[in-house]
Amino acid sequence: MTSMGDKGSVQTQTKVLSQDSWTQVSCPCCVSKQVEPLVLIQLSDNVQPVTKRWLISLIETSKRHGGAALLAHPGEDECGDVVVVSAPRCTFLKATEDLGLCKKYHNEDMVAFSYHDRDNFSNVDDMQEFLTLAERQYIVKNELDSLQAQKKQRIPGVPEAPGVLEAWENICQKLVRAGVIKDIFPLHDQQRLNDLGRRWYSKKQIWGQPLDAIQSYFGSTVAFYFSFLDFYTWALIPPAFLGLVLTFLLPGGGGVVKEQAGEGVMEEDDDGPSVSGHMVQAVFSMLWSTLFIELWKRRSSSLSHRWGTLNLAERFAGPRPGFHGTLGLNPETGRLEPLFPEWQRQLRVGLVSLPLVGLFLGLVVLGMTCFYHGEALVQGFHQDSGSLFSGVLLYMPSIAHIVYTNMLGNVYHAVAMQLTEWENHREESSFQNHHTTKVLLYVTIYVCLLSIFAQRLASMLIGNQLVNQCTEVVVPFIVDRFLSAPHKKEQEDDLEMDKLRAQRSLPPYPGLFAEYIELLLQFGYLSLFSCVYPLTAVLLLLNNITEIRGDAYKICKLFRKPFSAPVSNMGVWQTAFEVLGFVSVMSNCWLLLLSPRVQEFCLEGGISGKNIILVAILVEHVLILVKMVLAFMIPDEPDWVRIKREQIEFNSMQALGQQVRMT
DSSP: OOOOHHHHHHHHHHSOOOGGGSOOOOOOOOOSOOOHHHEEEEEEEOHHHHHHHHHHHHHHHHHTTOOOOOOOEEOOTTTEEEEEOOOOHHHHHHHHHTOOEEETTTTTOOOOOOOGGGBTTTTTOOOOHHHHHHHHHEEEHHHTOOOOOOOOOOOSSSSSSTTTTTTTHHHHHHHHHHSSSSEEEEOOHHHHHHHHHHTTTOOOOOOOOHHHHHHHHHOOOHHHHHHHHHHHHHHHHHHHHHIIIIIIIEEEEEEEEEETTOOOEEEEEETTOOOEEEHHHEEEEEEEHHHHHHHHHHHHHHHHHHHTTTTOOOOOOOOOOTOOOOEEOOOTTTTTTOOOHHHHHHHIIIIIIIIHHHHHHHHHHHHHHHHHHHHHHHHHHHEEEEEEEHHHHHHHHHHHHHHHHHHHHHHHHHHHHHHHEEEEOOHHHHHHHHHHHHHHHHHHHHHGGGGGGGGGGGHHHHHHHHHHHIIIIIIHHHHIIIIIIIHHHHHHHHOOOHHHHHHGSOOOOOOOOHHHHHHHHHHHHHHHHTTTTTTTHHHHHHHHHHHHHHHHHHIIHHHHHHHHOOOOSSSHHHHHHHHHHHHHHHHHHHHHHHHHHHHHHHHTTTHHHHHHHHHHHHHHHHHHHHHHHHHHHSSOOOOHHHHHHHHHHHHHHHHHHHHHOOO
């Protein structure tokens, strides 16, 4: 929760805004001498004053009259291109109940908040203590997104063609399309951000993150990512230790693959681990991936309870901001909103999205094939010439493949986003699930194809990690310290600079999608191919130690503050890691089957090729059964969290029953 020092930073931030210029509230309990600026609406440079006044009036109007019931400030200039938005106490409290957030009751238990029982909750009169900064900003954004025109009308100061609002049309979306609104983003609290940075990425120690402070400032979506990254990095220590033992300490443990001097060719090492070493690594990888996922679920549920998101409301959500269709009555809720036939959406998915996704998957296969043939070509050329030039050419197929894969991945991610937008999903959860599924399909095919080139895993893994470290740590550091330094110096020297406007120069935060994809690829390398290259976990551990600080530095210093919806877990990403953990069993079994050392061992034992396959299938099914039993035996949440969740559900039912009886 916000401390007294945080209140002081809010007072410092509000000095640039005149308190007298905030719109007024009629509710006596919501009157405050100090209003905290939370969200900035950036208008176009040529916006008309009449349009800005109309928007401010709409923001402050009560909900029953079609407004957002928020507080608005015109900025330093009445005719300027910014509107600063906050919210009164009652709006915050009602939204907290609608979201299903849990807050501390008078007995210190976490209880689902009820507006009618608000006086029994701790700190209910102080919104900076009751709600986190991220929650307050999200509530403001959610109320702005819910603005709808009550009737057909014109937007003052906007030309007639783009300036007509249809009845029940989303107002913010219309203003964006009409060019009135450029962007809406939450404001940084610079003092709190600096304090968080000192505790997060600037400190000397390697391990540990201020997760509660991250959740309070950036929200649970960001906090769950960094908590997972921290948990995953710690979990890499056991497989890294095993990899070091198998590689350097066991007899004949020189590694599964090695690179021939001067040829760049990865092949099985005669001094590599024995068959038992292969099997130990494969079985350990299967057990580790299962335990890791199941223990993370327990960790996730504990954090969800601590952050008050364990029992988020399951209600009929309104359409997401990008949804469009013909205006009509929703048959489930009876609300007037845009409607889009489900059969049209399925038609778009089946006839357009699936073929395009298949095309890109074909390009992945084509890239792998070209890599294989290119490598064979340069190896033959080097054997014939033996020159220094041909030796350098040996590394070109790997470099070209890494560049091709990264470029194709970036294009595919953009196409996947456009396709999902075009499919026009009503709910935000459905949109995210379809988008993530497209990308996960791409990642899964790519990772599975890597098994064909398992002998080159070391070079591909090291190359990808070097590229990621360069793009995520080195380049942002250079941009922030050198290219942006003169601009920062000007800001520090100009004491009259509008600090709210200064935040507009920062680019928007790109989100956590690419970060999760990177972790998913890492998890695929480790769980699917660790028996091929035991040092995989060691390389990933070293990478993630800098990854944590690099990601923290980027979100704090290089981008605008993102909005963060309250969430109770990682969502569809958790399922993605579970699927990869399941696939890892099959991958490790068949990689062992294809290993020349294992095949030689089986043939020496008098086992025919057909029986080898049957044994591999039997072992695969046994390991899958063991994996399922382990997952079943380990509860997804600790007993104390389960009891707390059931208590929250019981108390919510009782509170609902009391409200029904009162009405």
